[in-house]
Amino acid sequence: xxxxxxxxxxxxxxxxxxxxxxxxxxxxxxxxxxxxxxxxxxxxxxxxxxxxxxxxxxxxxxxxxxxxxxxxxxxxxxxxxxxxxxxxxxxxxxxxxxxxxxxxxxxxxxxxxxxxxxxxxxxxxxxxxxxxxxxxxxxxxxxxxxxxxxxxxxxxxxxxxxxxxxxxxxxxxxxxxxxxxxxxxxxxxxxxxxxxxxxxxxxxxxxxxxxxxxxxxxxxxxxxxxxxxxxxxxxxxxxxxxxxxxxxxxxx
Amino acid sequence: xxxxxxxxxxxxxxxxxxxxxxxxxxxxxxxxxxxxxxxxxxxxxxxxxxxxxxxxxxxxxxxxxxxxxxxxxxxxxxxxxxxxxxxxxxxxxxxxxxxxxxxxxxxxxxxxxxxxxxxxxxxxxxxxxxxxxxxxxxxxxxxxxxxxxxxxxxxxxxxxxxxxxxxxxxxxxxxxxxxxxxxxxxxxxxxxxxxxxxxxxxxxxxxxxxxxxxxxxxxxxxxxxxxxxxxxxxxxxxxxxxxxxxxxxxxxxxxxxxxxxxxxxxxxxxxxxxxxxxxxxxxxxxxxxxxxxxxxxxxxxxxxxxxxxxxxxxxxxxxxxxxxxxxxxxxxxxxxxxxxxxxxxxxxxxxxxxxxxxxxxxxxxxxxxxxxxxxxxxxxxxxxxxxxxxxxxxxxxxxxxxxxxxxxxxxxxxxxxxxxxxxxxxxxxxxxxxxxxxxxxxxxxxxxxxxx
Numbered sequence: 001x002x003x004x005x006x007x008x009x010x011x012x013x014x015x016x017x018x019x020x021x022x023x024x025x026x027x028x029x030x031x032x033x034x035x036x037x038x039x040x041x042x043x044x045x046x047x048x049x050x051x052x053x054x055x056x057x058x059x060x061x062x063x064x065x066x067x068x069x070x071x072x073x074x075x076x077x078x079x080x081x082x083x084x085x086x087x088x089x090x091x092x093x094x095x096x097x098x099x100x101x102x103x104x105x106x107x108x109x110x111x112x113x114x115x116x117x118x119x120x121x122x123x124x125x126x127x128x129x130x131x132x133x134x135x136x137x138x139x140x141x142x143x144x145x146x147x148x149x150x151x152x153x154x155x156x157x158x159x160x161x162x163x164x165x166x167x168x169x170x171x172x173x174x175x176x177x178x179x180x181x182x183x184x185x186x187x188x189x190x191x192x193x194x195x196x197x198x199x200x201x202x203x204x205x206x207x208x209x210x211x212x213x214x215x216x217x218x219x220x221x222x223x224x225x226x227x228x229x230x231x232x233x234x235x236x237x238x239x240x241x242x243x244x245x246x247x248x249x250x251x252x
Numbered sequence: 253x254x255x256x257x258x259x260x261x262x263x264x265x266x267x268x269x270x271x272x273x274x275x276x277x278x279x280x281x282x283x284x285x286x287x288x289x290x291x292x293x294x295x296x297x298x299x300x301x302x303x304x305x306x307x308x309x310x311x312x313x314x315x316x317x318x319x320x321x322x323x324x325x326x327x328x329x330x331x332x333x334x335x336x337x338x339x340x341x342x343x344x345x346x347x348x349x350x351x352x353x354x355x356x357x358x359x360x361x362x363x364x365x366x367x368x369x370x371x372x373x374x375x376x377x378x379x380x381x382x383x384x385x386x387x388x389x390x391x392x393x394x395x396x397x398x399x400x401x402x403x404x405x406x407x408x409x410x411x412x413x414x415x416x417x418x419x420x421x422x423x424x425x426x427x428x429x430x431x432x433x434x435x436x437x438x439x440x441x442x443x444x445x446x447x448x449x450x451x452x453x454x455x456x457x458x459x460x461x462x463x464x465x466x467x468x469x470x471x472x473x474x475x476x477x478x479x480x481x482x483x484x485x486x487x488x489x490x491x492x493x494x495x496x497x498x499x500x501x502x503x504x505x506x507x508x509x510x511x512x513x514x515x516x517x518x519x520x521x522x523x524x525x526x527x528x529x530x531x532x533x534x535x536x537x538x539x540x541x542x543x544x545x546x547x548x549x550x551x552x553x554x555x556x557x558x559x560x561x562x563x564x565x566x567x568x569x570x571x572x573x574x575x576x577x578x579x580x581x582x583x584x585x586x587x588x589x590x591x592x593x594x595x596x597x598x599x600x601x602x603x604x605x606x607x608x609x610x611x612x613x614x615x616x617x618x619x620x621x622x623x624x625x626x627x628x629x630x631x632x633x634x635x636x637x638x639x640x641x642x643x644x645x646x647x648x649x650x651x652x653x654x655x656x657x658x659x660x661x662x663x664x665x666x667x668x669x670x671x672x673x674x675x676x677x678x679x680x681x682x683x684x685x686x687x688x689x690x691x692x693x694x695x696x697x698x699x700x701x702x703x704x
Binding site for chain 1: 645
């Protein structure tokens, strides 16, 4: 589904990604862990198409298409979704309006008919239950005045409505208490199927207790320096990142 | 002997006070204004306060005072578009500056409130006119204030008694009706608030047709001690008309004045606001939105004077400029030496939507006190990149993302309007301007009705 080959990227002259290789197949959950500044969020942003990064080498193939050539909205319509670490507030545009517009753009691209207001509301109310979101937030402006937890739930609600093939969760656990964390993880779990995949970007292991990965990769200094199964996450939790740093240093 | 400015004298040669049955105070006031007018030069780019707004085309035209036939044969249906879906309110309607009782609805106001036209008030209560007329308007050098003073054709007189609190707003609706000539529409309004009272006042400027009119209004506001006045002013005239309006406010101890200015109409508009904080604990809030398109020019000049210690002011003005339009913010905050412990914040943000649109920003702080907390800032730019990315990453096209964020940029000023029907009216206007690409108007209405 997703092949990242030797991806090298920089921002404002700083080399952040120094040759990433990663294969993700349908039905898989991958976790990318790493200390602050290792390039985790950069990778997530580049996959979703954020401006400002310069890709210096390598390629990203998503479902046979060269992802890096597509505009952010085209990637979204092809089925890439990024849950933001810091969701943006949009005063004056209601959640419903925003989400309905987004969904219909994606449906049009997939050759489906657009949903009218009634059908849309039926769908979105059903999906809200997955993330245990207060229905009154639907009529409110996007993320405006939402608590940290509400913003993260809203990200997962968007994911539930837009049904991406590949969901990238960027530090979705940051700022969540344990109950909210469980709710969000359960929401993501219930959306999993054999055709879609999830890439979880996180600093801490705790989200992975509830959202169990098939593969764990450790990103350090712009490279994946270690890959393994879920036990690797537990090892990192126990030993911290220092041993990775030492190991990466040794292999240089 | 007064030195007369020839251009100035030529401009007003077809203007005259409409009715002759006037009190001596009004006659005296007109005479003083006329003398000041004749010695004032017609505004030109070389004048500091007019350096961004070229009136040379207007100067070639000769405005003409309204005639009685302007106001006849009008029905409530003509006024309906400006009723905010028949919002519950006390309405005074003026057409070309002339009070039209048959379109107004002020019968159900409380017993002690006075809401009448200025000429009636001058007969009934000459002492008030003497005390207040021209007294909040102290700028002293504004051509259009003098022009109004000399040739206004009536206006609203609102007197709110002490301890009066009302949820029902008072709506002053100023409409223009054109003919072949450049009609002159000038109202002069006095708003006098008692102590411990709370009122919402809406002032709307609209057009009954698409003919050009020169609107030139002056509103003087005397807030009462410990009172709250919410003052929403909407400039919605057709895009061939001109608007020169000024609002002059005095804000005494512990009183709050909250002004929201929304400008969408007129070819050239000038919004002059002059607010003086004259007592401790007073608060002044000025929120503004000017959204220009085509070749509209929107000029905003505001002065907030802190004349007393322990007063607070907060100003946010936002411009959205599309097409060939031009927006100007010229905002001054003046803190006098005695005004210690002042807190004053001013922000001007402009959004430029086309290569040919233009924004000028001139925020100024003049501080003579040493123990104050003041800030000001101005930004001119494009839409926030992170927000654009957020919307696009959900599948929304760049064009729609841009229009959603433009709508959002405007809306936080609109949200400072306390009246739901007025907000909804403006949302719709803005949606039609910036939101056409996403969803139908029916969608939009049903979504916002949910929120009401």
